[in-house]
Amino acid sequence: PTTSTKKSSPASPRLGAVQTTTAVASEPARLTIWNGLTEVCIDREKFEHLFKEKPKADTKEPTANPAKKQVITVIDNNRSRNINIAMTKLPATRYLKSAIMNMDTAHLTREGIETILKIRPNQEEVTNIQEARKKHDADVPLASAEEFLLTLSTISELEARLLLWHFRISYESTESDLAGDLMYMKGALTVIEKSVTFKQILSILLTIGNFLSGKQYQAFHLEFLTKVPNIKDNVQKNSMLYHVANVMLDQHEETTNLHSEFADIHKCAKMDFSMFGSTISKMEENLSKSWEHLRQIAKKDSSKELKLQLAEFLGDVMERIHVLKTVHRRLVNRYHKVLLYLGFSMDDASQMKMEELCKLLSEFSLDYRTMYDRAHQLRRKKESMKKRSKTRGLLINKQTRRNDAVTPGGTNSPDGGSPRTPTKGQSPKSKASSSSSAKSEISTSVSDKTSLDSSLLATDAGEHGNEESLFDAIVSEAAGTTRRPQDKYRRKRPSKRRKTIRRTLTTPAEKEAITLAMKEHEGKQKS
Numbered sequence: 027p028t029t030s031t032k033k034s035s036p037a038s039p040r041l042g043a044v045q046t047t048t049a050v051a052s053e054p055a056r057l058t059i060w061n062g063l064t065e066v067c068i069d070r071e072k073f074e075h076l077f078k079e080k081p082k083a084d085t086k087e088p089t090a091n092p093a094k095k096q097v098i099t100v101i102d103n104n105r106s107r108n109i110n111i112a113m114t115k116l117p118a119t120r121y122l123k124s125a126i127m128n129m130d131t132a133h134l135t136r137e138g139i140e141t142i143l144k145i146r147p148n149q150e151e152v153t154n155i156q157e158a159r160k161k162h163d164a165d166v167p168l169a170s171a172e173e174f175l176l177t178l179s180t181i182s183e184l185e186a187r188l189l190l191w192h193f194r195i196s197y198e199s200t201e202s203d204l205a206g207d208l209m210y211m212k213g214a215l216t217v218i219e220k221s222v223t224f225k226q227i228l229s230i231l232l233t234i235g236n237f238l239s240g241k242q243y244q245a246f247h248l249e250f251l252t253k254v255p256n257i258k259d260n261v262q263k264n265s266m267l268y269h270v271a272n273v274m275l276d277q278h279e280e281t282t283n284l285h286s287e288f289a290d291i292h293k294c295a296k297m298d299f300s301m302f303g304s305t306i307s308k309m310e311e312n313l314s315k316s317w318e319h320l321r322q323i324a325k326k327d328s329s330k331e332l333k334l335q336l337a338e339f340l341g342d343v344m345e346r347i348h349v350l351k352t353v354h355r356r357l358v359n360r361y362h363k364v365l366l367y368l369g370f371s372m373d374d375a376s377q378m379k380m381e382e383l384c385k386l387l388s389e390f391s392l393d394y395r396t397m398y399d400r401a402h403q404l405r406r407k408k409e410s411m412k413k414r415s416k417t418r419g420l421l422i423n424k425q426t427r428r429n430d431a432v433t434p435g436g437t438n439s440p441d442g443g444s445p446r447t448p449t450k451g452q453s454p455k456s457k458a459s460s461s462s463s464a465k466s467e468i469s470t471s472v473s474d475k476t477s478l479d480s481s482l483l484a485t486d487a488g489e490h491g492n493e494e495s496l497f498d499a500i501v502s503e504a505a506g507t508t509r510r511p512q513d514k515y516r517r518k519r520p521s522k523r524r525k526t527i528r529r530t531l532t533t534p535a536e537k538e539a540i541t542l543a544m545k546e547h548e549g550k551q552k553s
Contacts, residue, residue, distance in 0.1 A: 097169045098162055100154045109171040112141050119170075119177050126181055128332070129191045136195045143188050147175035182326040186319035190336065193316045197309070197343060204305055204350060207297055211357050213290035214384055215364050221288075223274075223281040227394065230270050245369045248383075251390040255397075267394055271401040285395035294384040306351050313347060316340055 099106070117125060117133045125133035126142075134142075155172050168176065178184055218224070231254065236242050257266040274281055317340060324333050365375035365383070 096166055098155075098158050098166055098172060099169045100158050100172055101151060101175070106169065106171040109145050109174060112145050113170065113174055115141060119174055122174075123177055123181055126184070126187055126191075127327075127329075129187070129194070131195065134191075136192065139188055139192045139195070142178070143185070143192070146184060146188070147179050151175055152179040183319075183322050186322045190316050190319040190323070193312050194336075194339060197312075200305070200309065201346060201350070204302065207299075207302065208350070208353055208357060210290050210293045210297070211299065211361075211380065214288075214294045215357070215360055217287055217290060218364055218387070219367065221284070223278075223284045223287060226274060226278050226281060227270060227284065230273050231266075234266070234270070248368060248370075248386060252386060254390070255393040265397060268397040268401060271394065271398040274398070275401060275405065283391075283395040283398040285391040288388060288391045291384045291391070292388045295381060295388045297381055299380040302354055306347065306354060309347050309350075313340065313343055 101109075113119075116122065116138055121133055124130070152175065155168070155176050158172075159168065167173070181187065231250075232243065232246060235246065254270075255265050255267050258264060259266070259269070320333070320336050320340065323336075327333065361380055362375050365378055366372075370378060
């Protein structure tokens with residue numbers, strides 16, 4: 027559709043901004059939102075007065091270089107640049123004060139609070155900005171950095187509000203991380219105490235060690251587990267851990283590869299449990315400071331609802347920190363009991379760290395899983411080889427028995443005729459036997475053909491007595507012989523373990539065919 031705009035005179039209303047559309051006559055009519063609209067009654071004189079265009083001056087004085095907009099700057103350029111960069115990640119200055127006063131997380135995040143704490147104004151900067159503003163006219167605005175600092179200075183107890191708000195936001199994540207680590211610690215200690223596979227491995231290692239040393243020890247230090255994968259036998263050069271895995275598979279098939287049971291231990295090996303106590307102490311210190319910040323805010327803030335929410339939150343945090351502290355103390359005591367249970371002395375238990383023990387057990391479980399999977403794979407391979415050896419030659423024997431049942435005298439029928447052809451209602455077993463007899467007949471016919479060719483060759487040589495004709499006959503015979511079709515990728519000849527033809531083909535018909543073929547081959551070589 028084309029658009030038409032009605033031009034307005036200088037005294038007419040400014041209707042150029044609103045364009046009316048007229049549809050082309052050739053375009054088919056279609057239903058739109060504009061079809062159902064009706065004209066509304068309005069005060070035309072009022073709108074004409076409001077939107078009347080003012081006449082524009084035709085002559086303008088040329089300006090050479092327009093002056094740059096003047097702003098009030100007080101702070102140095104480096105700090106001003108840092109503040110402007112930080113302001114790009116913060117909400118607009120007009121929303122900043124209300125967001126801080128109400129602690130609105132929709133406008134400010136944890137990173138935003140940390141940014142404001144870094145660039146918050148000091149008293150000297152605020153005083154300089156206020157004095158510079160008094161020296162200039164009211165129409166001269168402040169620069170963006172100065173306006174940002176001046177806005178922050180109008181918030182009462184700015185530092186206390188930001189620190190209390192930061193503690194409120196960061197406590198949730200700190201508590202969840204600490205509680206998760208304590209749960210992993212509890213799971214690791216439970217697995218060490220109740221793992222049946224780990225106990226059986228220690229028992230096997232102790233038995234083997236007592237046998238090889240010729241002494242009877244009651245226990246060994248767990249640091250010996252790091253040396254077990256490096257101890258190898260003198261015959262097959264297999265690791266002692268490989269032999270331990272074989273004993274486990276022989277005597278305890280219900281056990282696992284140990285690595286899957288130590289999931290919590292793998293995670294505890296990457297933690298620093300010495301930081302748990304300091305983290306809880308820091309949380310208690312921040313809590314006491316937050317109570318002090320709340321008292322400072324309550325003196326100058328009249329919002330009772332916010333003060334009640336903060337007081338309730340801090341009281342809840344106090345109880346939760348007490349629970350975390352109790353859980354941590356109990357887990358530390360339980361860890362020392364587990365060390366004594368593993369055979370550590372009191373002095374060694376006091377020096378052994380949780381992450382060191384978990385790392386030792388985690389690496390040992392990884393080595394054991396490797397040997398366990400290797401031993402298990404070799405066992406399955408041996409079992410499959412045993413099953414194959416039991417069924418070797420079974421199919422050939424069954425086939426020969428079926429051939430004997432169908433044609434006991436050989437591949438041909440007793441009357442010397444052609445081999446039987448399977449009828450329509452013949453069973454699958456009889457079809458298989460008839461097909462095998464047909465194959466044996468084909469091999470016999472091939473041997474007959476070669477003998478016939480050799481007799482013809484001898485006759486031809488006797489008649490002509492010419493060496494040239496004999497050579498031509500040999501060439502024609504070599505060209506006409508049918509060779510057995512070979513696969514594109516023929517497998518290599520098997521080793522001596524494979525049975526010979528005389529061992530596998532045991533029927534009289536096959537023996538007769540082999541004897542006949544050998545005689546013909548010998549006669550052919552003599553000729």
